[in-house]
Amino acid sequence: MTPQSSKPVKATLLKLFIVNNEGEYAGEYAVDEDCTVEFDECLKVMGDSPMEDGQTIFLGDMRVTMLFGTNFNLVAVSKGPLGIQEITWAKATLTTTEAVFTRVLEERRPQPAKNPNLESELRAVKGKLSIAESKLEIEKSKAARETRTLMEQMKALQLQASRVDDMEKQLAAAANKEQMLRREMQSRKETARGIEMTISKAMEREEALRRQFESIKAENESLKSMAARIEETRRQVEGKMEMINRKAMELLEREDRLKEKEQNARPLSVQSMVRP
16 A cells, blocks of 8 residues: 655745845735735844845745746745746746846836947847747746646556566466465375275275175074074974884893893793602
């Protein structure tokens, strides 16, 4: 953000004092009739030191500016510093005043025998000179205005160039940021691809484990069925063994009864054999 430039205080021309090259008062012109400043007051603040062209000193809250001419000079009283327009107008007034005072002084000098044609030509030359000087002052004023305009345009261009530089810096920073974002996005894409591969491998492992689990589950079911069949076979074998044991016991009991009968029958046979 560019700081706001403070506007200069606009000058107000109040009064003009006309002095000759010896510093003697020659007249005055009140631009503002309410201005009560006198020439003596200006002399007091100027003192004995000679002033240069365009030099300004303070008289209270007002300013006193010296403007040099050819035969006469102006002491300008103003509020605020005089600008190009005020100085140009004052010097144009000084040029006109010099022409008037020069003409008055020449009229007061003892004149030789008048030559009407020469006087007419001289007046015409002086008139043209005065007009030329006035035009010159106007051209100077125009040149000063054009100079100010060009300076303002140059400042505007410099400000615009500064803004362009700032924009270029901002664009460069944005480009760098975009490049960084691109690299970050590429890194994230690569990370995402790695994650996707990891997820894919995990899914493959999960599928393999699921198939293994199904296989183990089926094998377990088969083992359970086989165990059930073995249990059934065991029960059947136990039943048959129990039946065989019962039959074996019955056979043993039967064998014992037969042996007992055989023992009981043997004495009878012996007795019958020995009987007469």
